[in-house]
Amino acid sequence: MLRRLLSAPAPILGFADAAITGLWAVAGLRRPAPPPERDRTLTLTVVDRQVVARDENVVALTLAAADGAPLPQWHPGSHLDIHLPSGRVRQYSLCGDPARRTEYRIAVRRIPDGGGGSVEVHDHLPTGSAVTTSGPRNAFPLAVPGYGSPTQRLRFIAGGIGITPILPMLGMAERLGVDWSMIYVGRSPESIPFLDEVRRYGDRIAIRTDNEYGIPTADDLLGECPDGTTVYACGPAQMLTLVRQRLISRDDVELHFERFAAAPVVDGEAFIVTVASTGTEISVAADETLLAALQRGGVNPPYSCQQGFCGTCRTHVLDGVVQHRDTLLTTPERDSGLMLTCVSRAPGGEQLTLDL
CATH class of the missing domain: 1.20.5 (Single alpha-helices involved in coiled-coils or other helix-helix interfaces)
Structure with a gap:
């Protein structure tokens, strides 16, 4: 109707x-007024902190409601948009047990030369401190064989901190009796988080470190990968590129992947951006994101995922033509002049004026 x-x-x-x-x-x-939009903000308290990598560069935080109330349900592959006390917003994969309804767990690797979010979590988010979130979102859902997916088996590939979205998937696959295997790679055993949790699955998971075996090939990562396999991969860009290139001609294998860093710019062209508040002009290189160019020019707009799905970097365009490369903004939002500076850009030689 x-x-x-x-x-x-x-x-x-x-x-x-x-x-x-x-x-x-x-x-x-x-005429009755429309109901006010529901405030979905959750305030979460850090109730536990654990170092989960031997090099001490990864810390796991357990978050709970102050009153211990049940939290919104989530499924493997979900993440939280965490609003830190500084005002920064960062995405962290949920890596605990979805059945534990009173707590969430995330893990954060310290990146000293990053955007500051990981350092803030490590140095300024002790037990008892508070963060806010709007609840779980899932951009990397798991489809299970026999439970809505025609695939016959699962192959998991995790690199370093990329283990975080994979951990809950392992638990679900094991509980449902799914045929699965996994390879977990990293620089060294000291740099790999959650080793004890991973090792409880025995020889279903191969742990391979660069210092002992060298950098893995696509064949090492994929294993046998027979017809009817679905691959779930999360890790650094080089690892994902190897996997994607090897599977590009395989129409009998599904690939799902999640990056934990910005994707490289593909088919970009150089253009100019003008910051309306100051009149500053910044050149954006063909292989550089608009967000990175703004930061290089001393402009620090808000951002988070750097992959075009969270919307934190929404910015109004006052003049110029935008090449939209995100899947988040609606047509009315684009028509109103909004763009995402982390992935979208302008055609070569053009100029954008931003309301910054």
Whole structure:
């Protein structure tokens, strides 16, 4: 019924709206105001901190509601948009047990020369401190063989901190009796987080470190990978590139992957951006994101995922043509002049003026 109404000709819709308005007038009633948008903000307290890599560069935080109330449900592959006390917003994969409804667990690797979020978590987020979030979101969902997926087996590939979204997937695959295998790679045993949790799965998981075996090849990462396999991979860009290149001609294997860093710019062209508040012009290189160019030029707009799905870097464009490369913004948002500076850009030789 709704679909037919939305596709009806404009005059019919106009008549229907007029008729409804008339009914309210005849009855002498005031049209009810739409309900206010529900505030979905959750305040979470850090109730536990654990170092989960021997090199001490990865810390796991357990988060809970202050009153211990149940938290919104989540599924493997989900993440939280964490609003840190400084105002920074960062995405962290949920790496605990979805069955534990009163707590969330995330893990963060310290990146000294990053955007500051990981350092803040490590140095300024002790037990008892608070963060906020709008709840779990899932951009990397797991489809299980026999439970909505035609695939026959799963192959998991994790590199370093890329283990975080994979951990809950392992638990689900094991509980459901799915045929699965995994390779877990890293620089050294000291740099790999959650080793004890991973090792409880025995020889289903191969742990391979660069210092002992060298950098893995695509064949090392994929294993046998017979027909009917679905691959879930999370890790550094080089690892994901190897896997994608090897599977590009395999129409009998599904690949799902998640990056934990910005994707490289593909088919970009150089352009100019103008910061409206100062008149500063910044050149954006063909292989550089607009966000990176702004930061290089001393402009620090808000950002988070750097992959075009969280929306934190939404910025108004005052002038210029945008090449939208995200999948988040709606057509009305784009028409109103919004863009995401982390992935979108301008055609070569063009100029954008941003409301910054």
